[in-house]
Amino acid sequence: MSSVRSIIKSIIPPLSWESYKGQAGRIGVVGGSENYTGAPYYAGISALRVGCDLVHVFCYPNAATVIKSYSPELIVHPILGPLFTGDSFRLWLQRLHSVVIGPGLGREPTLLNPMADMIQAAKAQDIPIIFDADGLYYLEQHWHLIRGYTKAILTPNIVEFSRLVEWVSGHPTPTLENVHDKAMSLAAALGNVTLVCKGHKDVITNGVEIIMCEEPGSPRRCGGQGDLLSGSLGTFAHWAEQMGNSSQLPDRMTGSMAAALAACCLTRECNRLAFAEHGEKVLCFHGPLIYEAKCLKISGKDKIPKYYVHYAGWNKNWDEWVNETRMLKHNEANLQKQRDLIRQHEAQIKSKKGLKLPTVGGVKRKSEGARKEGEPEHLSNTPLREVEPSPSTASATTSSSAIKRKRPRSDATMESEEEYVSKVEVKIKIPDELKAILVEDLLSITVNHKLVLLPAKVTVKKILEDYVKAKSSAKATTPGKSLLEKGGHENLAEVFGGIHLLRLFVKLGGYLAYTQLNESQMQHLVSCLHEFLRFLVKNAGTYFQKDAYISPAPDPKKKSA
Ligand SMILES: NC(=O)C1=CN([C@@H]2O[C@H](COP(=O)(O)OP(=O)(O)OC[C@H]3O[C@@H](n4cnc5c(N)ncnc54)[C@H](OP(=O)(O)O)[C@@H]3O)[C@@H](O)[C@H]2O)[C@@H](O)CC1
Ligand SMILES: Nc1ncnc2c1ncn2[C@@H]1O[C@H](COP(=O)(O)OP(=O)(O)OP(=O)(O)O)[C@@H](O)[C@H]1O
Incomplete structure (x- = not known):
């Protein structure tokens, strides 16, 4: 990876206080038709996000307003279609550093007529031309237009690739195996243009050298990812061109291949991050x-x-x-x-x-x-x-909302959103046996609409006293005893039962993050709590009785209504 990074770095021009608008790149995107307005937007905006200064989109008139409405950053020219003139395109083209042909262009034969004109004009200007999507579709039957033009970069997906192989070689390719070899042969047959065959691994070749991009990416294959790649490649290709020999690329690696590698890595990394987040x-x-x-x-x-x-x-x-x-x-x-x-x-x-x-x-x-x-x-x-078997579902709603109330920032003494979010929750591992009881509890409340009978038959106080007794041969102080002695919660402890105590444990880790305990004190406390949970598991039959739930009386008001 470090060598990939250094290759990519070597084609990125340094920022300078001396530079002026446009020097980092003026990229053209030819595409955008009535049906497809997203593709040219994705391509154009990616070129800008990578770092070029200006993007011009050349589209059909009925797509122009839509594309403009996506972003004020794109300069949109509604010049394609029946009224197209090579002159109007050439006028703008003179100012461009690279051009991406195809995203959302459509395949109407009459609409594709001016393509040859545009390709010839871009070639005459000696700038990188990236072909993607419908631009590749057009090339299938017009590949001779780019033959030998080494600044052409083709970015087919596997379907587009096999169609191209078929057109150029003149015979059908029944399988998609050996993409490697076929890509090298195709790039060579096209006179050393650069091919980027997208897929599980991206294969980049100019017919002489071959490199692979195997960044992890994402298993999600939504439409538009190819547009991100071709747009960003527009900018990278210009930069590689601008850096020329000073980019110090490895032997036999061309600027176009380095630009393709950069665009592939970037797209796949964006995909990976998006997937990791969502x-x-x-x-x-x-x-x-x-x-x-x-x-x-x-x-x-x-x-x-x-x-x-x-x-x-x-x-x-x-x-x-x-x-x-x-x-x-x-x-x-x-x-x-x-x-x-x-x-x-x-x-x-x-x-x-x-x-x-x-x-x-x-x-x-x-x-x-x-x-x-x-x-x-x-x-x-x-x-x-939607409901957790936690204090938030029943009795302890107040304490749960008390924590949530910490979020607003109006009071300077309160913690910030960032502090709240980054607070490390203390992990209290609830044994599986008790998790099952919590799930049963959730079902009783939410599915069967039951309530826990109060006061509980076996109260929290009784449980803690049992625990203290069980531990009496051990040291004098136990969490149970100290809770009863210092907590001042005797009344609550005499009303609530084992299931309430257990619900509290679900949230306890979060609450402990707010204590001032140091690491060793926290470790000691957590180990005591785990021991207490084991005690609950041992006595689960007594403390979590199934008949602790009742059906509430029907609401008389609702009935009369
Ligand atoms: N938001 C927008 O505006 C977007 C607009 N876009 C624009 O749409 C236009 C048409 O482009 P396109 O990609 O739909 O046509 P094309 O490549 O012929 O695929 C057609 C069929 O081929 C197959 N297939 C494709 N890939 C495959 C693979 N890797 N592996 C296996 N099979 C694969 C698959 O067929 P299936 O197997 O599902 O029957 C697929 O349905 C073009 O202008 C483009 O820019 C897009 O950029 C997206 C975002
Ligand atoms: N199986 C895969 N695993 C990981 N990444 C992939 C996979 N297939 C494609 N990609 C990546 O997704 C990006 C777009 O490739 P894709 O094959 O989706 O292009 P496309 O079909 O032309 O896209 P579009 O929908 O824009 O027309 C490329 O960067 C490629 O590396």
């Missing part, structure tokens, strides 16, 4: 259910792919590496699977609990199973992700 939306099994998730990282160690996923809407404590068997494409069929599983799961819960209806004050509540046919099945259209 990830791929997927569905992922967690326990018995499927959740919407985002794939943030992929690891292929030992040739077994693993995916690091974030469950959409869930705290990042739940982020984890999963193997392929748990991942599903985000499509309608799998979304249906997700809904089916939720229904099955609901049914299972109902059948387990249906006979034992919980009671409050001796009055039997209406069971969840009594929900009427046709009533909204929340999870079938509202993904689970």
